Amino acid sequence: MQRRHTDRKQYFRETAETSENYYLPYINLLKPVTGRERVLEIGCGEGGNLLPFARRGCKVTGVDIDRQRTEQAQSFFSGHANAVFSHCDFLEYPLPGSERDKFDIIILHDVIEHVACKEAFLAHVREFMAQGGVLFVAFPAWQMPFGGHQQICRSRFCSHIPYFHLLPNTAYVWLLKHVGHERADAVRELMSIKECRTSIERFELTTRRCSLRIGQRQLWLVNPHYKQKFNLTPRKLPAALSAIRYVRNFFSTSCFYLLQLQPSADVENQVSDSRRDAFGTPQACFRRPHGVFITC
Structure with missing residues (x-):
């Protein structure tokens, strides 16, 4: 485990810098950030990703299931009156009462790979998107060298x-327990990630089922955040390799997407039917195996 996983102030600074240099410019491709936007991050941790948006005057909201993380976020953002953090399970977060309560930009960074029922989860996220808004999703492809978050x-x-x-x-499990001597809770969490694994193909299928249109996609051979973690220069996956289904997963250390609403007259029926067909009852769809997000 790296020192950055225990020094949360350092982690906050690192994520803020990566967000400033890579996430915000990427979002700008489809949704120019002017400072008037409402920005939501789901699984926000200490809120480092939101800092560049708050500095520009955006009203930022962070939601995380870990109380300690949201308390740290409130401390780190003490000088920003335009930042609000909530400790709760996002699936229990109140739905917007009107269009004006929805968000122009939603950030889902290194979260979707921890969610068991991705289709139901994204359908819920969709309810928070304003017309003309974007959903920025980033995740490591499951088959990449460290896709298991080891x-x-x-x-x-x-x-x-x-x-x-x-x-x-x-x-x-044998290696984790008997070679790594990992704690039982760590083994459970790593196995949960294995159960929830996210490939590029699975994710894109899920977005289509949720009537979300892919506005932009960028696969990375060297994750932009590795600049902070390992002092490595970020590198995009070559276009030719990005086009090879399944194989590309082994080389994509991070997958960036900008998703937009795709209006459909029967979205609700489509999503509702797919929830039942794929997962059983809607209530079961909204449960994660262990109910936590890990920030890696």
């Missing part, structure tokens, strides 16, 4: 082995 392991050995999260479950 970098959060306390064991130096386990945290540095690429691709070993792709082992069969039995072998993976």
Whole structure:
């Protein structure tokens, strides 16, 4: 486990800088940030991603299920009256009462890979999007070298082995327990991520089912945040490799998407039917295996 995972002030500064240099400019491609926008981040952690937007005058809202993270965010944003943070499960966060209560920009960074029922979750997120707004989603492709988030392991050995999260479950758990000596709660969380794994193809299918249009996509060979983490120069995945289905997952350390609303007369019926067909009852769709987001 890196020091940045325990020094949250350092982590806050790092995420804010990456957001300033990469996330905000990417969002600008479809939604120029003028300072008048309402911005929501789901799974916000300490709120580092929101700082560049708050500095520009945007009204920012962060939601996270971890109380300690939101308390830290409130402390870090003490000088910004335009920032609000809520400790709750986003699936229980009150729906907007009107169009003016919706958000122009929604950020979902390194969260979707922790969500079990992605279709129901994105359908819920969709309810918070204003007309003309964008949803910025970023996640590591499951098959990439550290797609299992094994970098959060306390064991130096386990945290540095690429691709070993792709082992069969039995072998993976054995290594975590008997070689890495990881705690039981860490093993459960890593197995939860394995169960919730997100490939590029699965994610894009889910967006179509939720009537969300892909406005922009950028796959990264070297994740922009690796500049802060490892002092590596960010590199985009070559276009030719980005076009090869399934293979591209092994090389995409981060996948950036800008999603927009795709109006449809029967969106509600389509989403409702797909929830029941894919997952059973709607109530079950909204449950995550362990009810937590991890910031990595």
